[in-house]
Amino acid sequence: MLNFQFFNPTHVVFGKGMIAQLKNLLPANTKILMTYGGGSIKKNGVYEQVKEALKGFEVVEFSGIEPNPEYETCLKAVEIVNTQNIGFILAVGGGSVLDASKFISVAAGYDGDKWEIMQKLLPLPQKVPVGAVMTLPATGSEMNCNLVISRRETKEKFGGGIPSVFPKFSIIDPSVTFSLPMRQTVNGIVDTFVHVMEQYATYDVDSPLQDRWALSIIQTLIEEAPKVLENPNDYNVRANLFWCATTGLNFMIAPGVVQDWATHALGHELTALYGLDHGQSLAVILPRLWKVLFNEKKQKLAKMARIVWNVTGTDDEAAEKCIALSEDFFRSIGMKTKLSEYNVDASEAAEILKQRFAERGVNPGETGKLTPEAIYKIVSES
Known part of the structure; x- marks a missing residue:
């Protein structure tokens, strides 16, 4: 830690x-x-x-x-x-x-x-x-x-x-929150999910308590999300989702761990350029970022797959399954996960983001390996 x-x-x-x-x-x-x-x-x-x-x-x-x-x-x-x-x-x-x-x-x-x-x-x-x-x-x-x-x-x-x-x-x-449009509710669930992942899905520093806290929030989101779609007026479901959102970014899961925030950095650019909702931009970027940075992420993703979804197999197999199941979760609550579904040209967006981050001289992410070229690959495949 x-x-x-x-x-x-x-x-x-x-x-x-x-x-x-x-x-x-x-x-x-x-x-x-x-x-x-x-x-x-x-x-x-x-x-x-x-x-x-x-x-x-x-x-x-x-x-x-x-x-x-x-x-x-x-x-x-x-x-x-x-x-x-x-x-x-x-x-x-x-x-x-x-x-x-x-x-x-x-x-x-x-x-x-x-x-x-x-x-x-x-x-x-x-x-x-x-x-x-x-x-x-x-x-x-x-x-x-x-x-x-x-x-x-x-x-x-x-x-x-x-x-x-x-x-x-x-x-x-x-x-x-009973009267919230479901689009806002779903955006919030995705935002909370990705907040937790920005603090969890990095590399291991032997912080089991923080990891368990983080994954308990993810498990709760996965359990409660279908319930709110079925009954938006269930107080306990709404309360659980709200407290997940609060504890997902009140720094309780952050002490002593490495943080990423690259998905947010790229998502912010997509929102600024194309008007995507914040949650929409995150759901598009996260699975692709994990795939491009698979070797850096796979240990924590495999751990997540085993704890959250009871996945078995090698680290590579479990991590691949984690990426697929996370994207499946987004889609199960009505969230699109491809830029083409928002009529955004992924190649055009990738070129703009590559240029912006190159001009700033900033490589986001926990390892500094997210070069402009890697950013282009992530966005072009999104």
Whole structure:
């Protein structure tokens, strides 16, 4: 196991009816910027619950944050923070709303080119703190310091961690996810699956506890996903999926292990270029990346196949089966796994991504072996 430091200060409030606790979590006499997306919170009852809990607070609302939050939109909220004496940002929605709010919280205090914050992941302090009322299980942003922001002008999408932006608190009521479109639910399941794999499917450093935690999340996803397709209003299923998403990226499975994040790096480019949902881009890339980097990945993939699916055989056979079964799982919940199914020319996409990573001089992945040529091979076969 590698050396590590672990830090997670987020206060999680989980369960039915917990949005009412909001009034006890916010600092008194503070002007609140309430951020949200396209208005779904006004259809599922969350908006009314939040507004009821915010009685007595001065609240400024900022809506319209996109599913892939855009830099240009965030800058409008930065202006509000800096001109209206905002003391706290309350993100109400999914990970995109929270990611945008995290960015806003640091960008408001930065006088330089604010896009540099994402390009360089500048370790800036927050100008104002952030809390969240979550409505979508996917990103794990509710209990980490990560954020992902897109820029329409340059068709770029950057993500990573800034230590100061952990939410002060996150309220999670799984019952508010009953009304989620199944497309969003499935995207979230895939996102959680790949988050776990970015931390697990690397090379072995003798960390059996972290491996077991990681694979228990995968087993739970595989068990619960068919249930949510059959009955979207099953509270316990929704609760299990939400806690999988949270624990999949709250750093509990990360200490002392090697991490990858290449699937996310390539997926972000596909989303920025072609508008694929985040989960869609990940389901396309992950199986192909595993095949191209088979020798580097096979030990952990074979272990996963044996524990999760009771596969037998040699390491090579078990690892191959793991790749196939993972892709089968994605397809079983309605997720496409080929770029051609989204009318994207894989060769064209591969050439663009190869060029972008070559220009940046960055080889993503845990071993640094994901060269521009390897990236081309992965994407062209996706």
